[in-house]
Amino acid sequence: MPARTLDHLLGEIRSCTVCAPHLEHGVRPVVQASSRARIVIIGQAPGRRVHESGVPWDDPSGRTLRRWLGLTDEQFYDPDIVAIVPMGFCYPGSAASGDKPPRPECAPLWHERLLDELPTDRLHVIIGTYAQKRYVPDRRKNLTDTVxxxxxxxxxxxxxxxxxxxxxxxxxxxxxxxxNALPAVRRRIAECVADDASR
Incomplete structure (x- = not known):
């Protein structure tokens, strides 16, 4: 996909209002991608802090994730290295025990169009139950067993x-x-970053 076409698609996503009637805090889609990104992070949905800043994973969860992956802030927020494609692009609001589930409209509406334009040799980082249900077809009976x-x-x-x-x-x-898991995760992420640097 030419960069200008991908930019147009990202613009469509960022201006999407399909879920507006269901979002008590309003729409603010959060996404990051470029046609070079070989690491694709698919998580749940932005939280309140990310909704306010507009910066993906700009919260304590994001700091932990970057540590888990062994990525610096500069690497993580470089769209040529990392694409961030949540299951729901907007903050869904809070529930009794955390945030509400990501809106179900987002992934079917946007994911295929966006992911199809990323490198075919990309690495998927699948975070949490909602993303696993869609992107890990041979997952185990629960999140713990899958991880x-x-x-x-x-x-x-x-x-x-x-x-x-x-x-x-x-x-x-x-x-x-x-x-056991995180050292292997960091090695695989480092391989992708090194491959990108050599291209």
Whole structure:
């Protein structure tokens, strides 16, 4: 896709109002991509802080995610390195125990058009249950079992839990994630960054 055409598509996404009647805080689609990005992060939906700033993963969850991936802020926010394509592009609002689920309209409406224009040898970083349900067809019965099976999805896919501070109990209960999965995750991410630098 020529850069100007991709820019047009991103403009369409950022001006989308399809879900406006369901978004109590208003529409503010958050997306990052370029036709060179070989690392594609597919998570849940922006939280309140990201809704306010317009910067993806601009919150404590994002700081944890960058640490997990071994990426600097500069690398993470370089669209030629990382594309950020959430399951829902807008903040869905809060519920009793966290944020509401991502709006179901977004992924069917935009993902295929956007992902089809990214490099075919891209690495998918799939974060949380909602993204796993769509992008990990052979996932296990629950998120923990799927993430525990992390090595089976490499080299093309990395599966992660959500890096929210609310998941600290999960991390404490599953020490293998930090000890075994994350070193392999960082190696795979570093390979992609090095490949990009050599092109």
């Amino acid at each position: 525990a099976n992390w090595s089976a999805y490499l080299p093309g896919t990395i599966v992660l839990p959500h890096p929210s501070p609310r998941n600290q109990h999960w991390l404490t209960k599953n020490p293998w994630f930090e000890a």
